[in-house]
Amino acid sequence: MKRSNTVQWIREPTVMAVPADEDHGGPTHHPSAPSHDEFFDLSTTVDPSYIISLIRKLLPSASNSNQGSVTENNEKEEMPKSLSKNMDVDDCGEFSDQDSGSVLIGEEAWEECGCVLWDLAASKTHAELMVENFILEVLVANLIARKSPRVTEISIGIIGNLACHEVPVKRIVSTEGLVEIIVDKLFLDDPQCLCETCRLFTVGLQSGESITWAEALQSEHILSRILWIAENTLNLQLMEKSIGLILAMLESQQKVVDALLPPIMKLGLANILIGLLSFEMSKLVSERISERYSILDLILRAIEALSVIDDHSQEICSSKELFQVVCDLVKFPDKVEVGNCCVTAAILIANMLSDVEDHASEISQDLELLAGLLDIFSFASNDLEARNAIWNVMARIMVRIRETEMSPSSVYCYVSVLASRVDLIEDELLNQQMVHSSHEQASLSSAGSTADARNTSLRKIISILNQWSGAAKESAENNVNAAVAVDETDVKRLLDCCHRFSK
Secondary structure, three states: OOOOOOOOOOOOOOOOOOOOOOOOOOOOOOOOOOOHHHOOOHHHOOOHHHHHHHHHHOOOOHHHHOOOOEOOOOOEOOOOHHHHHHOOEOOOOOEOOOOOOOOOOOHHHHHHHHHHHHHHOOOHHHHHHHHHOOHHHHHHHHHHHOOOHHHHHHHHHHHHHHOOOHHHHHHHHHOOOHHHHHHHHHHOOOHHHHHHHHHHHHHHHOOOOHHHHHHHHOOHHHHHHHHHHHHHOOOHHHHHHHHHHHHHHHHOOHHHHHHHHHHHHHOOHHHHHHHHHHHHHHHHHHOOOHHHHHHHHHHHHHHHHHOOOOOOHHHHHOOHHHHHHHHHHHOOOOOHHHHHHHHHHHHHHHHHHHHOOHHHHHHOOOHHHHHHHHHHHHHOOOOHHHHHHHHHHHHHHHOOOOHHHOOHHHHHHHHHHHHOOHHHHHHHHHHHHHHHOOHHHHOOOOHHHHHHHHHHHHHHHHHHHHHHOOHHHHHHHOOOOHHHOOOHHHHHHHHHHHHHHOO
């Protein structure tokens, strides 16, 4: 729920497409489901009978089934009877390959077939064919009978791809005991199994069956396990998947948020996210490991989502540690690889300022932050809400500047920052003009507030540039190195630009 009494800045959540698993340290043969733009017309290249034969080859053998799990009553869980009836299982419980006459029960053969099905499950057509041919029942049997982490990983990975499609995900949640079995896998120690389990729940929470998945997660015991994984794992892929799951909880439909947010906040979600952000920021400054950039982005998006939820935003927005970290990220000099993260940080600053006015006084003289905000415009060219948020933050900084009371050298510093970014400012104002002339701007409730913030900023820039003229300019230029003197052409361009676009 968004606040009604103040302007809050938040972008629409990104709905996960059919995922392509990214392995940062798992087995080199770990399969990847093709992304949407890599799809080919599988329906014309893969014979349905081939898919069915692969499903049959995944059936656990009698020897594996005898190692199955035991219920609370010490009764062994049997392979679903529907499998024996429909999948040509012999009396011993083994599948006889009708093509070759051999029995495929070895893990290597199982893994090979499973990996092919994992990839094929990314296709809607083949996913629906699979569920119609008992793949879910087969996978349930394997999750019960086989204890191999690799088999578990592949089984859950297949289900994760199936869950990306409307009809299969309905079959998943209606398959007796399957969701409960998957929940249990959150308590495994194998990182790759945990990655696929988190990914599956993430996809489930983004599906039309999100309430069922949320109900499976809502106990404090399960939520605390997810938080523990996110906070303690050293596996970068698992960290990304677990934080992605937390983000999915926050970006799902309102009923899911209402069910999961109170208990997970009670368990310390806000402090955990802030702690993770501080850690990732320290890593960014000291090591700059590219594999960590996506983790930083997910943490910021999760905090952004929390910052606009009633009854919980105050805990986020009042955090001085968080405010310092996001300001440091905006000031980060090499933004190219973390541009999206810097955009989210700017939105967070805007949200925090709207809740806690005192934060503004802390940044009113921060030239480095002002420069960083202006630099972010180039990374937010397609994100109107983010650009509006940047103008909002700039206005709160600008109104506190007392240029007439400044020393000439201080005025010079402001002029230097602003004039050197004249191209960024002009491009942004042209973009705003184009949006303003379209129906898009009229549909935004924050349009009036944004225009006010932009005009406030432009008028203050004009005032600073005018203060720079005359005695202040002459005095400052006598005290600075000629090599860093302000370009007068840029000053004139910026002044003309601000006059042209201010109201």
